[in-house]
Amino acid sequence: MSAALVEVTRGLAVESRHHGSVAVCDADGALVFNVGDVERAVFPRSGVKALQALPLIESGAADRYGLTDSEIALACASHAGEPEHIATAAGVLARAGLDAHALECGAHWPLSEASARALAASGAGPTALHNNCSGKHAGFLCLACAIDVDPIGYVAEDHPVQRAVSAAIEETTGTRLSEAASGVDGCGIPAFAIPLKNLAIAFARLGTGAGFAPERAAAAKRLREAVWSAPFQVAGSGRFDTEAMQLAPRRVFTKMGAEGVHLAALPELGLGVALKIDDGAGRAAETAMAAVIRRLLAVEGDFAAWLDARTYRRLHNWSGVEVGAIRAGEALSS
């Protein structure tokens, strides 16, 4: 059974309520904090982009094409489609001699409303570069080119790129994807349901390298350092993951996924966090993640204030009047 994690208030009343589950584990699999059902398999969606980027590093593709920290960070991103994200994605493709036509993720308007409006004002429309997954897909294409396979169809489950990506997820989470519930992700690649506890273990390992062979530990370190040096690439202006890692690089590595998933590594504690909001609401996943980090990590100053503001987020109406809040429930805040 999942638990009440987040409440949305209006005046003094609770208007809406979000249930979900949270698992916090170390790299050996010990469960150190849990709420709800941590054995439940969930689709991690974009939460595992950093795991999906391991083959890009381990194959030597990132070195072969001389990818920068910003470019590697974008491979781990659900970016907002701001101009810097688009330029970075196009740059990664150019390094492999490709352009946006090679992307198989589909096009959507930038997640950033300001960027979507600016794009519309320019008279243009979105391309696959604006897809929030374009950096991950550009990384997949680099991988395909580096291992010398035809990149066309790189999103298919039996393509060497996806076989490498699935193997990285299987190994880091300690699960068998052939036995998992599966589907197609928003960007066209295979999606597999993985128990929340295993996702937390994988992130504990990703955060320190503990439990990984030396080559994988080095790849994880390179991904972490890239994201911490360029956190803007991983999400965008005003977004949770970007702000968290701008304020506390090396202390937290966080990544949201669609449908209410949020994953994090807390390297100094050797812990990984995985949470899923049952109803898929991103607003609740962010609030819950802020509360879990606040609870586990000793913080102060700007990062503490930021976590507090995200754990109890004041809501204002269109006239600027404070009307309520999105706040962590007792299960997380006590």
Next chain:
Amino acid sequence: MSAALVEVTRGLAVESRHHGSVAVCDADGALVFNVGDVERAVFPRSGVKALQALPLIESGAADRYGLTDSEIALACASHAGEPEHIATAAGVLARAGLDAHALECGAHWPLSEASARALAASGAGPTALHNNCSGKHAGFLCLACAIDVDPIGYVAEDHPVQRAVSAAIEETTGTRLSEAASGVDGCGIPAFAIPLKNLAIAFARLGTGAGFAPERAAAAKRLREAVWSAPFQVAGSGRFDTEAMQLAPRRVFTKMGAEGVHLAALPELGLGVALKIDDGAGRAAETAMAAVIRRLLAVEGDFAAWLDARTYRRLHNWSGVEVGAIRAGEALSS
């Protein structure tokens, strides 16, 4: 306890799940169908705009200013900010000798993404006319002018406009708002929490006039007929309430509210429907409402097909691949 009402699937697995409650009542208060907790007080938000528009008719304001069906429909609307909505709202204000500066609802970008992009492309930004509540507020201003009170501050709880609006809600729902949990709505007016069952009763009455004094029954009829003759005004292109009433005017009167509320009248059955999704998700409220209407009403042809497509809504990713569905759960579909 609320119940599982709607599931979101990916592949063959359930990825997310929405809980909530549904009340279906007749005008006398008999409960004819229920799921979950129908005594629970919920903020109906924009679901009750038609009840809030009763004083506009009953005061004679709509007649005094010669409001058309489209203009009256817009007073009951959460519109998408499409050009026709903006023109209609401006027209209502002009009838009372006012303009957009009199609106106290605040400004936001049009809910219609296409209209928001077109507005951005024109180099302009949103005004209070683009607020989805501008038609309701234009109606409030007509009411203030018609009863000869200063319109400034018409959103305040103790202003004669809001006193009339609150009285209409109290009388139609059979509740005492002085004892209700309260807050401020997104558009600045008072919001009161009302038991789901009472909202269903009010909509049963709104749909037929049963249980109302003759003047109120006539006002309810005028509101219904206005909305049915101009359903585009009530929501907009592709939106649930507009499409439902374009396909089945006089058979259904539906209205969404923020945070997962959906209300409906089914006049031929003498019933009202009120539902709330616990987590506030509009996608689930629409799916649940489609399922409830499908269950209660004998339908065929285009309306049946539309309800079926809304009860089991196929989801496609950015490449057009079908990845899952939003579907009514057993509690509603069986």
